[in-house]
Amino acid sequence: MDTNDTKHVLVIGTGSIGERHTRCFLATDRCDVSVCEINDQLRADMADRYRLSGTFSDLDTALQRPPDVAVICTPAHLHVAMAVKLLEAGVAVLCEKPLSTSLENTDRLGELVSAEGAKFSMAYVLRAHPLFAAVRQQVLSGDYGRPLEIITVSGQHFPHYRPAYREIYYTDRATGGGVIQDGLTHVVNFVEWVVGPMTRVAADCDHLALPGVDIEDSVHVVARHGDVMVNYSMNQHQAPNDGVMMLICERGTFRVEANQMRWQVVTEPETPWTVHQLDPIERDDTFVLQAHRFLDYVADQEAEPLCRFEEGLQTLRGNLAIMRAADTQTWVDV
Helix, strand or coil: CCCCCCEEEEEECCCHHHHHHHHHHHHCCCEEEEEECCCHHHHHHHHHHCCCCEEECCHHHHCCCCCCEEEECCCHHHHHHHHHHHHHCCCEEEEECCCCCCCCCHHHHHHHHCCCCCCEEEECHHHHCHHHHHHHHHHCCCCCCCEEEEEEEEEEEHHHHCCCHHHCHHHCHHHCCCHHHHHHHHHHHHHHHHHCCCCEEEEEEECCCCCCCCCCCEEEEEEEECCEEEEEEEECEEEEEEEEEEEEECCEEEEEEHHHCEEEEECCCCCCCEEEECCCCCHHHHHHHHHHHHHHHHHCCCCCCCCCHHHHHHHHHHHHHHHHHHHHCCCEEC
16 A cells, blocks of 8 residues: 555446545545446546546456545445455545445444454445534534434435436345335434434335336334334435534524534523524535545544444434334334
């Protein structure tokens, strides 16, 4: 591996999220980037659009000269096997969400992650988002007492924001598709970051509106995270790209409006909300912050990843429990 300050990053998979990681790692000005993509046309398009140090059609060829860092952006059912191969080659791994679509081989991956010198992080990007990080800091400050309840409502219009959804992994649960594994997992991981693991869940999901697919595009979840009661709602067909979260603590209630970059808190009845307005950011900005955090983690042997393997594994267990609860219409222990 390179030992100078400029890291070599390999992005594996160049769909929409792989292209975003390519663009955002390059934007750090701390690394050069190559891509690994089996589709000839996608690979050629990336070479035309970005200043790449190389392109590869398969991972084995790319690993003939191992990079410092690999970002796994393939469909989720391929994540674990690729992460195992990369860690065995001594490569630091940033793995897109979710960790996988099953628990198969996660024990082996966990062994490699725990080895001395290994570097692995999940790419749950809300942890790098300035608004969500600020809210978590406030909730955990203790100033408002312990969290009691959380309610989240969010959605977006996939035909507008992800027009290729009919042609990619999204169409099948087995490859990481559907609203639970594709979208809700972000929110679940954030809530777990604040109040701890999901422990019990009931859920309902259905395909309600998205044309051209029959996978669930809407989900409602009632969950327990230990003593904390949580409601989740998400769809991928509404017109606005919007999300609102309420966090109710013993001595204060938070309202988080993601698209407005605003959080508010109130501590007494019949009193006005105290509004905290953050500067607006573009979606790429959060991914650039995430890239910086990962490069910092790689450079510092004592640093912690933004999202540890164990936390990604816990969220995977939550994904699987939500789908099982929805399919069986019963409460499921996580």
